[in-house]
Amino acid sequence: MNCFHCGKPTKVFNSRNADSPDSVAPRLIRRAREAVSWQTSEWVVRQRKCVGCSRETETIELPIDDLIEGWKPLGIESEVEFDTHSDDSIE
Numbered sequence: 001m002n003c004f005h006c007g008k009p010t011k012v013f014n015s016r017n018a019d020s021p022d023s024v025a026p027r028l029i030r031r032a033r034e035a036v037s038w039q040t041s042e043w044v045v046r047q048r049k050c051v052g053c054s055r056e057t058e059t060i061e062l063p064i065d066d067l068i069e070g071w072k073p074l075g076i077e078s079e080v081e082f083d084t085h086s087d088d089s090i091e
């Protein structure tokens with residue numbers, strides 16, 4: 001992932017998931033839970049630092065299906081029809 005500010009690559013220096021103990025990076029884990037625990041228990045949160053401008057950012061990843069389902073009660077659905085059976089596998 002590239003920096004949102006300058007576009008240079010970022011490096012991950014901390015990575016936690018839903019099963020990580022609270023005692024390790026508690027603020028990061030709490031932020032991730034606040035952001036996505038209402039819609040999924042499967043997530044990975046990462047702290048990244050830009051190799052260009054040194055800014056730090058936090059990102060989170062979760063299963064796409066969980067994200068789509070999580071937005072539906074809010075009336076937010078994509079206008080794009082997805083073919084969930086097509087073969088997009090990474091080679």
Ligand SMILES: [Zn+2]
Pocket residue numbers: 003004005006007008050051052053054055
């Ligand atoms: Zn940057």
